[in-house]
Amino acid sequence: MENNNYQQLTRTFQRLSRFSHLSSIASWDMFTMMPPGGSAARGEALAELSVLQHQILTDKKVGEWLDAAQSENLNDVEQANLREMQRHYQQASLLPEALVEAKSLAGSKCEHAWRTQRPANDWQGFSANLKEVVKLSREEARLRAEAKGCTPYDALLDIFEPDMTSARLDVLFADLKSWLPQLLAQVVEKQAQQSFVPPQGPFPIATQRELGLETMTMLGFDFNGGRLDVSAHPFCGGVPEDVRITTRYDEEDLLSALFGVVHETGHARYEQNLPRTWQGQPVALARSTAIHESQSLFFEMQLGRSNAFLKKLLPAVHQRFGSQAAFSEENFIAWNQRVKPGYIRVDADEVSYPAHVVLRYEIERALINGDIEVDDIPALWDEKMQAWLGLSTKDNYRNGCMQDIHWTDGGFGYFPSYTLGAMYAAQLFHAARNALPGLDSAIAEGDFSALFDWLRQNIWQHGSRFSTSQLIQQATGEDLNSAYFRQHLTSRYL
Amino acid sequence: MENNNYQQLTRTFQRLSRFSHLSSIASWDMFTMMPPGGSAARGEALAELSVLQHQILTDKKVGEWLDAAQSENLNDVEQANLREMQRHYQQASLLPEALVEAKSLAGSKCEHAWRTQRPANDWQGFSANLKEVVKLSREEARLRAEAKGCTPYDALLDIFEPDMTSARLDVLFADLKSWLPQLLAQVVEKQAQQSFVPPQGPFPIATQRELGLETMTMLGFDFNGGRLDVSAHPFCGGVPEDVRITTRYDEEDLLSALFGVVHETGHARYEQNLPRTWQGQPVALARSTAIHESQSLFFEMQLGRSNAFLKKLLPAVHQRFGSQAAFSEENFIAWNQRVKPGYIRVDADEVSYPAHVVLRYEIERALINGDIEVDDIPALWDEKMQAWLGLSTKDNYRNGCMQDIHWTDGGFGYFPSYTLGAMYAAQLFHAARNALPGLDSAIAEGDFSALFDWLRQNIWQHGSRFSTSQLIQQATGEDLNSAYFRQHLTSRYL
Numbered sequence: 001m002e003n004n005n006y007q008q009l010t011r012t013f014q015r016l017s018r019f020s021h022l023s024s025i026a027s028w029d030m031f032t033m034m035p036p037g038g039s040a041a042r043g044e045a046l047a048e049l050s051v052l053q054h055q056i057l058t059d060k061k062v063g064e065w066l067d068a069a070q071s072e073n074l075n076d077v078e079q080a081n082l083r084e085m086q087r088h089y090q091q092a093s094l095l096p097e098a099l100v101e102a103k104s105l106a107g108s109k110c111e112h113a114w115r116t117q118r119p120a121n122d123w124q125g126f127s128a129n130l131k132e133v134v135k136l137s138r139e140e141a142r143l144r145a146e147a148k149g150c151t152p153y154d155a156l157l158d159i160f161e162p163d164m165t166s167a168r169l170d171v172l173f174a175d176l177k178s179w180l181p182q183l184l185a186q187v188v189e190k191q192a193q194q195s196f197v198p199p200q201g202p203f204p205i206a207t208q209r210e211l212g213l214e215t216m217t218m219l220g221f222d223f224n225g226g227r228l229d230v231s232a233h234p235f236c237g238g239v240p241e242d243v244r245i246t247t248r249y250d251e252e253d254l255l256s257a258l259f260g261v262v263h264e265t266g267h268a269r270y271e272q273n274l275p276r277t278w279q280g281q282p283v284a285l286a287r288s289t290a291i292h293e294s295q296s297l298f299f300e301m302q303l304g305r306s307n308a309f310l311k312k313l314l315p316a317v318h319q320r321f322g323s324q325a326a327f328s329e330e331n332f333i334a335w336n337q338r339v340k341p342g343y344i345r346v347d348a349d350e351v352s353y354p355a356h357v358v359l360r361y362e363i364e365r366a367l368i369n370g371d372i373e374v375d376d377i378p379a380l381w382d383e384k385m386q387a388w389l390g391l392s393t394k395d396n397y398r399n400g401c402m403q404d405i406h407w408t409d410g411g412f413g414y415f416p417s418y419t420l421g422a423m424y425a426a427q428l429f430h431a432a433r434n435a436l437p438g439l440d441s442a443i444a445e446g447d448f449s450a451l452f453d454w455l456r457q458n459i460w461q462h463g464s465r466f467s468t469s470q471l472i473q474q475a476t477g478e479d480l481n482s483a484y485f486r487q488h489l490t491s492r493y494l
Numbered sequence: 495m496e497n498n499n500y501q502q503l504t505r506t507f508q509r510l511s512r513f514s515h516l517s518s519i520a521s522w523d524m525f526t527m528m529p530p531g532g533s534a535a536r537g538e539a540l541a542e543l544s545v546l547q548h549q550i551l552t553d554k555k556v557g558e559w560l561d562a563a564q565s566e567n568l569n570d571v572e573q574a575n576l577r578e579m580q581r582h583y584q585q586a587s588l589l590p591e592a593l594v595e596a597k598s599l600a601g602s603k604c605e606h607a608w609r610t611q612r613p614a615n616d617w618q619g620f621s622a623n624l625k626e627v628v629k630l631s632r633e634e635a636r637l638r639a640e641a642k643g644c645t646p647y648d649a650l651l652d653i654f655e656p657d658m659t660s661a662r663l664d665v666l667f668a669d670l671k672s673w674l675p676q677l678l679a680q681v682v683e684k685q686a687q688q689s690f691v692p693p694q695g696p697f698p699i700a701t702q703r704e705l706g707l708e709t710m711t712m713l714g715f716d717f718n719g720g721r722l723d724v725s726a727h728p729f730c731g732g733v734p735e736d737v738r739i740t741t742r743y744d745e746e747d748l749l750s751a752l753f754g755v756v757h758e759t760g761h762a763r764y765e766q767n768l769p770r771t772w773q774g775q776p777v778a779l780a781r782s783t784a785i786h787e788s789q790s791l792f793f794e795m796q797l798g799r800s801n802a803f804l805k806k807l808l809p810a811v812h813q814r815f816g817s818q819a820a821f822s823e824e825n826f827i828a829w830n831q832r833v834k835p836g837y838i839r840v841d842a843d844e845v846s847y848p849a850h851v852v853l854r855y856e857i858e859r860a861l862i863n864g865d866i867e868v869d870d871i872p873a874l875w876d877e878k879m880q881a882w883l884g885l886s887t888k889d890n891y892r893n894g895c896m897q898d899i900h901w902t903d904g905g906f907g908y909f910p911s912y913t914l915g916a917m918y919a920a921q922l923f924h925a926a927r928n929a930l931p932g933l934d935s936a937i938a939e940g941d942f943s944a945l946f947d948w949l950r951q952n953i954w955q956h957g958s959r960f961s962t963s964q965l966i967q968q969a970t971g972e973d974l975n976s977a978y979f980r981q982h983l984t985s986r987y988l
Contacts, residue, residue, distance in 0.1 A: 015542060018538055018539040018542040018543075019539070019542065019543070021535060021536070021538075021539035022516050022517075022520050022539050022540075022543060023516075025519070025520050025523055025536075026516050026519050026520065029519055029523060033527075033721065034736060035717060035718055035719055035720060035721060035736060036718055037716070037718040037719030037720075037735055037736060038719060038732075038733070038735050038736030040735070041515060041733060041735040041736065041773075042515070042519075042736070044512055044515075045512040045513070045515035045516050046516075048509055048512040048513065049512070049513070049516060052546075222531070223529060224529055224530055224531040225529055225531030225532060226529060226531075227527065227529060238532075239532070239535060241531055241532050241534070241535040242528060242529060242531060242532030242535065242536070279535075
């Protein structure tokens with residue numbers, strides 16, 4: 001056979017994909033269904049599978065097949081698939097097993113202790129564990145950087161955003177910093193003149209769930225291949241054939257669960273529309289975390305919080321929760337477009353969100369590259385928070401650098417994806433509007449089919465066939481830049 | 495190390511146990527949570543894992559370790575564990591992979607077609623598929639019988655009930671046949687004099703679920719390590735640390751879901767109380783399908799449908815569903831102890847149930863041993879059904895030999911477990927009553943703790959440490975016999 005090595009690889013990766021299926025479903029179950037007593041056994045079972053997956057992926061034969069397949073006769077998609085296989089193989093085989101295990105243990109320890117350290121504002125205790133995590137992450141970054149020939153931080157960035165560099169991020173984020181703080185200040189000043197009527201609960205959870213399901217249906221979620229459930233931290237999990245999204249309900253707060261559902265539905269539709277013909281192969285997977293985030297923010301921010309969409313959503317809200325003053329058209333829109341800079345990233349609106357991300361990016365880059373130490377974090381956090389949002393986090397670790405768990409497991413390099421996603425989303429929405437005459441009036445009529453078809457054609461169906469740059473250039477005619485995000489924020493909020 | 499081979503085995507079986515964990519949870523999910531679109535991918539993922547498990551278990555090294563471990567210095571529990579390892583290894587390694595695969599395919603095909611063939615009463619279509627299943631099961635039985643030196647049917651029986659033989663079953667069932675048909679006739683005649691008030695629905699499903707949960711709590715189910723959900727066919731799944739039971743609700747029928755829950759809670763408490771110190775090892779697994787069934791029938795029939803338990807249950811029923819005439823104490827007891835011989839096994843009461851089992855046992859034994867052919871089944875079924883229950887199934891395949899799916903996947907040898915379980919349950923309850931003075935009054939007061947402690951001491955905590963015979967002799971002072979089952983039925987129904 002002329003592409004015998006490539007065929008061996010596709011069989012191996014299909015097998016890995018099937019094991020990933022089981023791992024995804026068991027993880028989803030862990031966060032949604034599992035009673036506490038199942039935790040230890042589940043952790044051991046998942047770890048055992050993870051060891052197996054690592055062994056299969058890093059087998060010497062896989063490396064040999066990858067080398068030999070380079071000279072086989074492969075079509076475009078197969079070449080893209082081979083490139084992705086190579087990437088997965090290299091990422092997995094670069095690290096010695098002892099380091100992977102040590103990192104996993106240090107991460108679990110740090111995250112577990114964080115649960116009580118955060119409420120106690122215990123920076124001393126937390127930083128001791130974090131130092132171990134950072135030490136191991138630096139070692140990981142060093143090994144990856146040596147192989148790739150780049151800086152340590154860029155080597156971690158590449159795991160989440162292939163081909164993204166901090167040089168490029170610096171340009172993109174410098175641009176953001178040149179206009180966003182002023183825009184934010186203007187929006188805050190403008191909104192200070194407005195009056196808002198907050199929605200009055202309670203909003204029964206069963207009814208909130210119905211509204212969420214109806215909204216998912218409006219947004220084209222395929223319930224034949226997915227579910228909506230509850231978890232402490234909302235996520236989109238499962239597998240492309242069976243996508244599991246979650247939300248969390250608060251009886252006093254209707255909109256956080258609802259827009260959480262809209263956000264996760266964006267992730268879900270990407271997964272549900274990944275190419276089925278290459279099923280089980282790396283080329284059929286989502287392109288990157290930033291492109292994934294761009295889809296959820298496209299749904300939540302570009303579409304979901306637009307005036308037109310909010311108007312279409314309102315009758316369903318009235319039908320279930322009556323027509324209190326907060327649910328007048330004007331107030332409903334205004335309330336969903338409030339901008340309120342605050343300490344907590346996950347509660348942030350889309351105007352102040354980038355502040356949280358750029359702040360963390362700058363700190364984690366310096367940390368991984370060895371320019372600062374863990375002990376330097378609180379002062380830097382306070383300084384940057386003051387500069388961006390005028391908020392002090394001095395001695396307030398729990399609402400500062402201890403507010404979330406992204407760093408506890410060594411997930412350095414992930415944070416930029418959030419703001420890259422917001423910029424991609426704005427650029428994609430702009431391109432869709434150019435490509436689709438009458439889009440705005442279609443949306444106002446509740447017809448999103450052309451918009452979703454455009455996403456399917458331009459993003460979803462390609463999986464990982466193209467690089468992120470190619471993908472975005474083909475879809476929008478240019479590479480990523482922040483102009484459309486600025487344009488979007490200006491037109492919506494000023 | 496003095497027991498190095500044994501240690502290798504324990505590591506291998508622990509690994510297998512972790513993979514079984516994932517397989518159990520993914521299977522549970524398939525029956526309770528999974529949307530239809532996930533079906534094909536899930537099937538492939540589970541099959542891939544099953545191939546892996548088979549490879550690990552039948553690895554040549556496992557055979558070598560098993561041989562070498564025989565002469566190592568092992569304590570009692572380790573020896574029992576080694577015996578169980580040996581049993582798993584032999585069962586798995588006896589069959590060529592091609593036969594396992596062919597059987598799995600033929601079973602899926604037969605079961606899938608059955609779903610439309612049963613409503614259409616299509617025996618011709620069904621029997622064509624069943625012939626293939628029987629052919630492959632006979633081949634399996636032949637291979638197992640050769641290795642074990644027994645008849646083909648006994649070799650299949652041994653998978654579910656280690657050490658049980660058809661010679662022994664013939665004695666036990668001949669005894670049943672000597673008294674049960676007459677007892678059944680007497681009960682039917684006696685109950686014909688009684689009047690019953692059927693409960694009037696609708697009984698809202700959410701309230702039925704609450705009652706089920708309260709009943710599980712009464713029965714000691716540990717919700718820290720388990721759940722109650724819904725599936726088309728009720729089952730007890732999951733893992734000992736996280737036991738997942740299911741039921742199905744009918745708005746018009748309160749009691750079928752409720753007693754389904756009681757039944758599955760019996761299975762669940764066995765699983766939840768298996769020995770944790772040997773976790774992940776074969777010796778920590780449940781003894782056999784008949785012992786498992788004995789625990790569910792102990793809960794459902796011995797305890798659950800007793801006058802004392804029904805009286806304790808009634809206030810919870812009143813609290814949720816009011817006090818209609820059917821819920822008078824007298825009628826509630828009578829209704830839950832009705833005996834109504836019918837065509838369908840899964841709807842049968844405990845007096846007529848053995849008829850369904852013995853009938854199938856006699857047919858499947860003859861079929862596997864080659865004494866009859868698939869074409870002979872309907873006539874035999876009709877003849878035996880007439881003899882036991884006075885019901886004709888001539889041309890009524892859908893309520894005769896096509897009523898359930900036990901045979902479609904080649905599960906021959908399983909059926910006897912149901913009636914063995916009923917006999918074990920009666921014998922165990924009798925022994926518990928002897929061992930625990932004041933048991934009846936404790937039950938009447940709703941205090942089941944002594945009873946459950948007795949089960950824990952005598953059955954649950956032993957896992958597979960002893961053979962079924964040893965286990966039952968230690969618990970009751972004698973080997974299995976049908977006297978206590980007869981005594982139980984006589985005292986409850988005559």
